[in-house]
Amino acid sequence: MQDDYSRKLEDQKGLFKQLGIKLDALGIHEKDFDVKMRGYEKEEVDRFLDDVIVDYERFYDIITDLLDKYKEIQRRQAFWEEEKKLLAHKPKLDTENVVNRRVVEDGLRQIERSLEQFKLHLRESGV
Numbered sequence: 001m002q003d004d005y006s007r008k009l010e011d012q013k014g015l016f017k018q019l020g021i022k023l024d025a026l027g028i029h030e031k032d033f034d035v036k037m038r039g040y041e042k043e044e045v046d047r048f049l050d051d052v053i054v055d056y057e058r059f060y061d062i063i064t065d066l067l068d069k070y071k072e073i074q075r076r077q078a079f080w081e082e083e084k085k086l087l088a089h090k091p092k093l094d095t096e097n098v099v100n101r102r103v104v105e106d107g108l109r110q111i112e113r114s115l116e117q118f119k120l121h122l123r124e125s126g127v
Contacts, residue, residue: 012060019063025056 009026016024028049035042 008060011064012057015060015063023056025053025060028053028056 013024033045
């Protein structure tokens with residue numbers, strides 16, 4: 001469990017450094033202030049810093065979640081762009097030619113039947 005937390009803090013440091021954010025949860029946690037007379041109450045400051053740490057961890061979780069979603073959107077967009085390119089190069093089916101071909105084939109069959117009937121009629125009439 002401690003290793004997971006340490007790894008998360010290291011990832012957080014790397015991301016925050018990349019984003020130009022100076023403080024991270026561990027840095028806030030480890031911050032010590034000089035004690036002077038009439039200073040702030042140490043326990044109150046510690047409780048406040050604990051709240052700040054929790055917020056930083058939430059921010060980190062939100063940022064990493066959003067970055068993951070952004071990367072997924074980019075990946076999907078790249079996939080669809082590639083699909084568009086492939087479809088653009090695929091030959092399109094000419095539906096007019098398919099329909100015309102069927103009409104011609106049906107017409108030929110009717111002509112063949114008519115010729116057979118005409119031949120049969122000629123034989124019957126003795127010509």
